[in-house]
Each structure stands twice: as C-alpha cells, then as structure tokens.
Amino acid sequence: MTFDLIIFVVSAAVAVFGATMMIAQRSPVASVMYMILSLVAQAVCYVQLGAFFLGAILVVVYAGAIMVLFLFVIMLLNLRGNEDMGAPPPVLSQFTKLVFGILLALELAFIVKAAPFSGSTTGIVGAKSDSFGSVKAVAEKMFTDYLYPFELTGVLLLVAVVGAVVIAKKRHLNETGDSAGALQNDAEVKE
C-alpha cells in the first residue's frame, strides 16, 4: 500500500522536475533530455494506473521517436545554445507570465477539487479486472467502438507526412525570391 505511494511520489517528483528543467534550460538539447526524463517518469505513473500498453507506447513512441525527431531538427539547424537569442526580456514581463501560468494551474486545481470523486481515497468503481489496460482490452475497444476514429487517424498521419514533406522541401527560389520563379523551377524539375 505505502509502496504504491512511494513510487507515485518519486515518479511524480521526477516528472515535475524534468518538466521544470525542460523550460528552464538554455540549450535545446538539454531541454530535450529533460523532457525524455519527464516522459519516462510519466510512463511509470501510467503503469501504476494499470495502463501497461500505453506506458510502453509512451516510452517507445514519445521518448523514442518524437524526441529523436526534435533532436534531428536541432542537429539540422545547427543551433548552439543561446547564440542568437539576443537580450533577455524584461524581468517584469517574465514574472507576469509566470504569475498567469500559476493562476491557470490554480484554476484547474480548483476544478479538480470540485470534481465529484476527488475526495475518494481509491476512486475505483465497478469490478476490477486483471486485463484492465492490457493490449487485449485496449485493442478490443479500439477495433470495435473506436474503429472509425482509429482509421481516420491513419489518414491523418498520411496527410501529416505529406504535409511535412511539402513544407520542408527546398523550393529552389531564384535570386529575387518571387513565387513565379519558384513555380517555374518546380515545373522544370517535373519535366
């Protein structure tokens, strides 16, 4: 019983620490590393909530693939720390932003406090099954009730991939950089 609590407190502390350091770092690479730390700690929380499948997905897809994509972009842009960041913004502006962020968090906390089952110690209603959160349970739900959203996600991913390639493609702009020249160049490439 208390073991659960210890694991939760440690992983939550690590998740919050990683998130805080992520936004406090100057170097984007260090930022990505702290984000990965936070994600792994969040995956521990997922597993504690019985979501074994999604905990694994979070580590593999998020910490593994998406964060590597971020690292690839940082490498591609060849950023070095804080070199082109210019003068820091005024302290008052940063302080105001911090205050508004904390106000939003307090507001959300108030809503959580007003939620109907926030007072319950376990929060478990209904029968507890062993297969809750397993691959089988999630897949059964996903391929029956949520089949159409799932299929639409596939289309969304295809659109995103095509969009990303089109956006990031080199346009072969001519010296003046007008779009007519770019279109002409595109046509030449096609021929």
Add this chain to the structure above:
Amino acid sequence: MVPVSAYLILAVVLFGIGTVGVLVSRNMIVLFMAVELMLNAANMALMAFSKALNLVDGHVIVFLVLTIAAAEAAVGLALIVMVYRNRETINIDRFNLMKW
C-alpha cells in the same frame, strides 16, 4: 492505494508548467516541447479518469491523442525548419512581421 485526485493534481501541475513554458520560452523548439507537455498532462488526467471509472475508453483516447501529437510534431518541426531557412533564427521574438 494512491487516490485518483493525486494523479489529477500531477496532471494540473504538468499542465501549468507547460503553460509557463509556452509563455516564457523564446526558443521555438522548447516552446513546441512545452505544448507536447500540455498534451501529456491532458493524457495523464484521461488515464486517471479511466482508472477511476474502470473504463478502457480513456486509453483509446490517449492513444489517439498520442497519434495526433506525433502528426503535430512532424508538421510543426517542418515549419520550424522552413522558418529557420527563411529567417536564420528560431527566436520567437524575432517573428514580428504580423505584430503591431
């Protein structure tokens, strides 16, 4: 047993940190990661509710959110690369063409 509200509090704290990150950071990549953190905080809340109601629906929704986050990251990073190619910087304060 850890109460469900503890996970909700964790989600709120992570969401707040993500909001502060979006407001404060001047590096476009860090700003993007703060948005991802906010998505993750929402996922954490969905997981907690899913556990509390003993429904797997929340897990499916979290899965869909993860997919959308991946798509968003791909398109957003492509935009960052394009912006960097045109402006030679990813400092968010320098993008003031449409600002008064």
